[in-house]
Amino acid sequence: MTIFDVAPGRVIATLPRPAWEGEVVGSDEGREAVERAFEQARAGSAEGWAELYVVARPQLFRFARLRLASDEQAEDAVSETIVRAMGAAERYRAGSGVLAWLVGICRNVLHEAHRSGSRLQSVDPAGFVERATAVGDAGPAEQAVSRSEAGSLREAFALLSDTEQELLSLRVVVGLDAEAVGAVLGKRPGAIRMAQSRALDRLRGHLEEGS
Known part of the structure; x- marks a missing residue:
């Protein structure tokens, strides 16, 4: 079934x-x-x-x-x-x-x-990790992400909120730009960019804590 x-x-x-x-x-x-x-x-x-x-x-x-x-x-x-x-x-x-x-x-x-009863699991970090080096322009947070080992990145990504995981997945895994992500989530592109920046900063912080 x-x-x-x-x-x-x-x-x-x-x-x-x-x-x-x-x-x-x-x-x-x-x-x-x-x-x-x-x-x-x-x-x-x-x-x-x-x-x-x-x-x-x-x-x-x-x-x-x-x-x-x-x-x-x-x-x-x-x-x-x-x-x-x-x-x-x-x-x-x-x-x-x-x-x-x-x-x-x-x-x-x-x-x-x-x-309807099917279990919707949390975002699988492995799928994000595979595409992590594709995140936008290479700012400090993106550089920290791209340099990280897969295991550390997987653990850090799992610590983000569901909202942050979904946003980064739409940007990184699906490859949508901020305007398109905003259309999917019902938010303005500017708000998406700010949320993405915060999520990447949090991700970088978790990576640094684990290093």
């Missing part, structure tokens, strides 16, 4: 995974690919929806896998996200981007799974 009693999007999960497993989506090229696929899909192209799944899946999967107990559950969450996007495409309004919109839908899917 998966996290969904019925998973209408499982057919989408049978589509081939991209060979690059999502390294492109965090780039300008990747974000443009997501935007193009969505425009084709919204115009009524079945191939557009298939392409959207292929190009957006890696980031959505990473995000879902941080909070779910298995790859299968994360795949179901991604499929459900695309199915819901199909039903909401006409209501989409351009702003922070299609990927941020999809991540917001995926976030709702995860919270609904939790309310």
